[in-house]
Amino acid sequence: MPTTIDQLFDVADYVTEEEREWQLKAREFAQTRLAPIIDQAFEENRSPSELLPEVGAFGAFGMYMDGYGLPNASSVAYGLVAMEFEAVDSGFRTALSVQGSLTMGAIHKFGSEEQKQQWLPAMRRGEAIGFFGLTEPQGGSDPNTMLTTARREGEEWVLNGTKRWIGLGTIAAVGVVWAKDEEGVVRGFVMPTDTPGFTATAIANKLSMRASLQADLEFVDVRLPLNAMLPKAKGLSAPFECLNEARYGIAWGVMGAARSCLELAVERSQTREVFGSPIGGKQIIQAQLADMFLEYEKGLLLALHLGRLKDSGNLAFGQISVGKLNNVREAIKIASQARSILGGDGITSDFPVMRHMANLESVRTYEGTDEVHQLVIGRELTGISAF
Structure with a gap:
């Protein structure tokens, strides 16, 4: 009998029992819940976002972070989960990354205790989806060209600008938005997506990542309270x-x-x-x-x-x-x-x-x-x- 890929090189030989459990749990989910629908979702240019609460239910969002009900698993365990998701589709793994590594990561690293308590538990469960608003149409790989601004007006911040290629932007309940303040310093802001002046438009003409959500974002005089700013984030x-x-x-x-x-x-x-x-x-x-x-x-x-x-x-x-x-x-x-x-x-x-x-x-x-x-x-x- 021929030797399988896993027999010729079995990553289970190099990871802990707990890390392997995370991998097998992710594999079962990806193969039984995602794989049967992914081809049709790709064909229809539709993200299977209805599965995101299930990802939260088994604990994969923000899984290597601690506190706020987060699992505090190893980074290797997270990597194994990402691998099993992408074995079915890169776009679905991208959702794991946008939610957990980028948006939750920004709040966990740089947020106030109030911001963490408000958002991290719900995001961990997949009940609140988030986006990470950094990339801009003119900027691409150079975010220092950022044109989105945050202007202080009394007890509020006023945001204006645009973002592009923002994952999960059209279904998110919250976003971490990066903008330059009046001194030209990059700051992060936690913004509920029902804030007036914010719009998200899905990018529909993709030939890649068709089972994933990316969006154009627009901010027109979006007003946020002073405590919306991530207090520990300053600069790029x-x-x-x-x-x-x-x-x-x-x-x-x-x-x-x-x-x-x-x-x-x-x-x-x-x-x-x-x-x-x-x-x-x-x-x-x-x-x-x-x-x-x-x-x-x-x-x-x-x-x-x-x-x-x-x-x-x-x-x-x-x-x-x-x-x-x-x-x-x-x-x-x-x-x-x-x-x-x-x-x-x-x-x-x-x-x-x-x-x-x-x-x-x-x-x-x-x-x-x-x-x-x-x-x-x-x-x-x-x-x-x-x-």
Whole structure:
């Protein structure tokens, strides 16, 4: 009998029993609740957001944070959950990241006790969905070009500006909005989405992440009380800390998409026949599968290493860039090679490979493009910034 991917490299050998329990719980949810509906949701350009309360019910939102009823699980456990979600669809893993790592992360790291008590328990349960409003139409990877402003008027802040590509923006109950104050300093604000002057419009013409929600946001004289500001956030370092949390999750998540594609390629190599025999018996196919597996295993070991560094408090942002850059790049290569092995069937919706390929192009772009992470690593190596 052939050896399965998990037998050839079983991540369970390198994680704790508790971390493995988190992974298996996430796998069961992803395979039984998400997988049966994801292809249709992608086809319909619809996010299966009705499942988000179930994600909250088993504790995955903000799961590596403490207090406020949060599980305080390890960063490795969170990575394993992200991997199992993305093994079904990158877009659904993105929702986990936007809710837990970005929005809850910002409130947990930089919020007042009142803000934490008001929002974190409900967000943990998936009863309140949140967005993280940083990216702007003109800014892309350079948030320092931010045009959204926060002006002090008496006992209120008045926000004006626009944001783009904001996950969960159209269904959120609360948002963390980043804006420059009158001194040009970036500040974060916790904003209920029923605040007058705020509108969110879904971005509908996507060819990637179609089972995920992204939105354009507009703020027109949005008035917030003074205590809406995150008191511990000052400057771009605050949102960047949140982005690093999301980038860490990506390093794990994309290995799920890679695994899904690799498993399909192996299966098809055994059952698809050309010239009278399975293609898996051809040397070139076996060489391709071996290379795909090597990059999957190396990527997963890298993610695990980063997770252990993170849990020990020793993970540097340059190392996160290594994980994001390498693992997304290799996941795309694995998906592309899997598509080739599947032949013409690989471009059909009978298999998830093209959906993974399309989604991974978005993952490659958000939370820092390849080029941004190359420059981060280059700066670490040389001590010279080339931005």
